[in-house]
Amino acid sequence: MSGAIPDSLNEQLSHQLSQVVGFIYPNEVETQWAILIVVYPYLTGIVAGAFILASLVKVFNVVEVQPIYRLALLTALSFMLVAGMPLQLHLGHPERAYEIFFTPQPTSAMAMFGFVYLWYLLGILLIEIWFEYRHQLVLMAQQSRGLLRGIYGALSLYSKDVSPEALAFDHKASKLITIVGIPSAFLLHGYVGFIFGSVKANPWWGSVLMPIVFLMSAIVSGIAMVMFLYILLSLVRNEKLDMRCLDKIGLFLLVAIIVDFTLEALDYIHRLYQSEESIGILTQLVSSKLFLSLVVVQLLLGMLLPLLILVLVRSVRFNEELRKLLYFTTSLLILVGIFSMRWNVVIGGQLYSKSLRGLMAYKMEITGIESLLTALALLALPFIILTVLFRLLPPRWMESHAPAAAN
Amino acid sequence: MNKREFLKDAILFFPAAATLQALAPAAEGKAEPAKTPADYDATKHWYGMGIDVDKCIGCNRCVEACKAENDVPDEPFFFRTWIERYQIHENGETRVECISTRAALPEQAPPEDPTVVRTFFVPKLCNQCAHPPCVQVCPVGATFQTQDGVVLVDEKRCIGCRYCIQACPYGARYLNPRTKTADKCTFCYHRVTEGLLPACVEVCPTEARIFGDLKGKADRLVRFHRVNQISVLKPDLNTEPKVLYAQLDGEVR
Numbered sequence: 001m002s003g004a005i006p007d008s009l010n011e012q013l014s015h016q017l018s019q020v021v022g023f024i025y026p027n028e029v030e031t032q033w034a035i036l037i038v039v040y041p042y043l044t045g046i047v048a049g050a051f052i053l054a055s056l057v058k059v060f061n062v063v064e065v066q067p068i069y070r071l072a073l074l075t076a077l078s079f080m081l082v083a084g085m086p087l088q089l090h091l092g093h094p095e096r097a098y099e100i101f102f103t104p105q106p107t108s109a110m111a112m113f114g115f116v117y118l119w120y121l122l123g124i125l126l127i128e129i130w131f132e133y134r135h136q137l138v139l140m141a142q143q144s145r146g147l148l149r150g151i152y153g154a155l156s157l158y159s160k161d162v163s164p165e166a167l168a169f170d171h172k173a174s175k176l177i178t179i180v181g182i183p184s185a186f187l188l189h190g191y192v193g194f195i196f197g198s199v200k201a202n203p204w205w206g207s208v209l210m211p212i213v214f215l216m217s218a219i220v221s222g223i224a225m226v227m228f229l230y231i232l233l234s235l236v237r238n239e240k241l242d243m244r245c246l247d248k249i250g251l252f253l254l255v256a257i258i259v260d261f262t263l264e265a266l267d268y269i270h271r272l273y274q275s276e277e278s279i280g281i282l283t284q285l286v287s288s289k290l291f292l293s294l295v296v297v298q299l300l301l302g303m304l305l306p307l308l309i310l311v312l313v314r315s316v317r318f319n320e321e322l323r324k325l326l327y328f329t330t331s332l333l334i335l336v337g338i339f340s341m342r343w344n345v346v347i348g349g350q351l352y353s354k355s356l357r358g359l360m361a362y363k364m365e366i367t368g369i370e371s372l373l374t375a376l377a378l379l380a381l382p383f384i385i386l387t388v389l390f391r392l393l394p395p396r397w398m399e400s401h402a403p404a405a406a407n
Numbered sequence: 408m409n410k411r412e413f414l415k416d417a418i419l420f421f422p423a424a425a426t427l428q429a430l431a432p433a434a435e436g437k438a439e440p441a442k443t444p445a446d447y448d449a450t451k452h453w454y455g456m457g458i459d460v461d462k463c464i465g466c467n468r469c470v471e472a473c474k475a476e477n478d479v480p481d482e483p484f485f486f487r488t489w490i491e492r493y494q495i496h497e498n499g500e501t502r503v504e505c506i507s508t509r510a511a512l513p514e515q516a517p518p519e520d521p522t523v524v525r526t527f528f529v530p531k532l533c534n535q536c537a538h539p540p541c542v543q544v545c546p547v548g549a550t551f552q553t554q555d556g557v558v559l560v561d562e563k564r565c566i567g568c569r570y571c572i573q574a575c576p577y578g579a580r581y582l583n584p585r586t587k588t589a590d591k592c593t594f595c596y597h598r599v600t601e602g603l604l605p606a607c608v609e610v611c612p613t614e615a616r617i618f619g620d621l622k623g624k625a626d627r628l629v630r631f632h633r634v635n636q637i638s639v640l641k642p643d644l645n646t647e648p649k650v651l652y653a654q655l656d657g658e659v660r
């Protein structure tokens with residue numbers, strides 16, 4: 001069956017084969033899960049993190065972060081809508097993906113993820129946002145005309161009741177959903193970690209700590225994303241930032257990074273100390289192929305530097321402008337760092353042979369389905385969705401349009 | 408929204424959800440059993456393969472036969488079975504090479520390396536694990552185990568997610584670029600259910616591969632199992648391989 005494979009694949013694999021160091025099983029030349037599967041846990045992580053930040057307002061009454069409550073919810077939704085796409089696109093038979101829902105295999109982590117995803121999107125996020133916005137939607141429907149009136153009317157599911165009792169019920173309902181939402185968010189991203197952590201064939205992945213490491217890094221990335229967007233939006237719209245809010249987010253971010261760092265350090269120390277059969281090849285992996293992306297980008301730039309900056313901001317009295325700048329830099333560094341972390345897990349786990357005798361290479365395609373361009377498009381898409389959502393559901397509309405008594 | 412409205416919506420929503428759920432098990436079917444002759448009784452067999460490492464001369468004929476029999480792409484990235492060569496050096500160092508990925512076997516034997524104290528070949532293939540992690544992870548049940556103990560992929564059902572390839576500790580699987588579905592050794596299921604031997608076993612000039620039925624009484628494999636010291640690959644992973652190696656060196660993973 002020569003010539004049965006496309007030239008581009010042949011070229012890619014030939015190149016990857018020429019880069020092999022040591023011995024690998026022959027079927028291992030191909031990188032099975034490539035850039036799209038790096039993007040997937042990155043997006044899901046931001047969803048979970050942003051939601052958990054939002055839930056601080058509702059469940060734990062952290063009033064300082066109230067100004068970003070809606071931003072965080074809409075961020076979670078925008079990323080959630082895209083999170084499933086890389087998975088779908090990377091399938092050999094995307095047209096059969098529905099099989100996961102109709103004939104799921106209960107023992108498969110991936111099959112169950114489909115349900116967790118749906119539950120989180122339909123059962124939690126959309127309902128929470130609906131209750132949060134219902135009052136505004138009713139008013140917007142009343143105050144607009146034509147098509148918009150129809151849209152808002154439909155979005156409010158034609159409810160009209162804005163009596164204090166009804167609003168109180170909205171409030172209660174959304175609190176309840178948040179309470180269910182927190183474990184669901186944990187489940188959502190913990191599960192992604194489990195997809196990797198449960199693969200015993202791959203010692204780089206197979207770790208009980210994987211789900212919890214994924215979860216903590218998700219929280220870090222979600223908070224960083226909301227912080228980034230909050231500062232960015234204020235710049236774009238020339239609005240004043242609520243510094244109390246920003247400082248509070250900074251504090252949560254600091255705590256989350258410390259926990260995340262501790263967990264990851266624990267994982268590495270444990271591996272080094274246990275020093276199992278795989279330790280030799282993994283050390284070689286980290287000190288060669290992953291040095292830049294793991295040690296430099298993920299650890300130094302994406303974790304320790306932000307940690308240092310956040311500690312500084314808390315201990316030295318910088319003025320507002322400088323603080324803003326530092327927060328902005330930190331959030332960017334973290335977002336890059338966590339992307340790197342996803343890369344190091346997903347790609348890193350496929351750069352060494354399961355024979356533990358050699359290292360492989362991954363050459364990313366620039367165009368095509370599983371390529372850099374698709375990845376960039378998928379990373380940009382949530383921001384586009386977010387812009388639309390902002391137009392449709394302005395987070396601060398109530399402040400200027402609602403009758404004074406309503407608040 | 409008031410309580411009554413909410414309840415009304417809930418009453419609409421939950422039955423819808425329940426209906427969906429009720430539909431799911433109905434749609435759940437096991438992967439279609441592989442085609443077998445009408446008089447074939449899968450429950451009567453439990454297939455395995457013995458590999459006599461000392462007998463393999465590294466001629467690669469089994470690999471070629473397998474590629475031809477099973478339409479495995481020719482390119483050196485896709486194998487249902489392959490041969491590894493191990494060279495143990497004076498200083499204890501082990502060098503391993505997969506000889507099946509070479510474009511052609513060298514015309515002349517390479518000059519003898521005096522530091523090599525021992526060389527041997529190890530045929531590899533899917534271990535047809537009795538406790539297969541690849542089956543466990545498949546989200547749609549496209550990878551399944553037959554009653555006679557062979558792990559197969561239903562290519563009409565496989566969605567090409569590649570999770571099984573990740574989960575196999577032995578690198579036995581690849582994604583077939585033609586069908587875009589997972590692929591691997593089937594023990595030549597289409598042949599053995601007809602009473603024939605797998606292609607690789609049939610062509611092996613030294614009988615280094617022994618195919619058999621572990622449920623059979625006077626079976627060659629049962630005898631092979633009895634008279635040799637048997638090892639399996641990566642036993643610590645508890646996959647319970649049914650490819651049984653005799654005279655296997657501890658260096659082999």
Ligand code: SF4
Nearest residue numbers: 533534536539541575
């Ligand atoms: S060797 Fe790999 S592909 Fe074969 S049954 Fe075991 S886990 Fe599955």
Ligand code: SF4
Nearest residue numbers: 545565566568569571
């Ligand atoms: S690639 Fe196919 S057989 Fe393998 S786990 Fe995915 S759906 Fe199952």
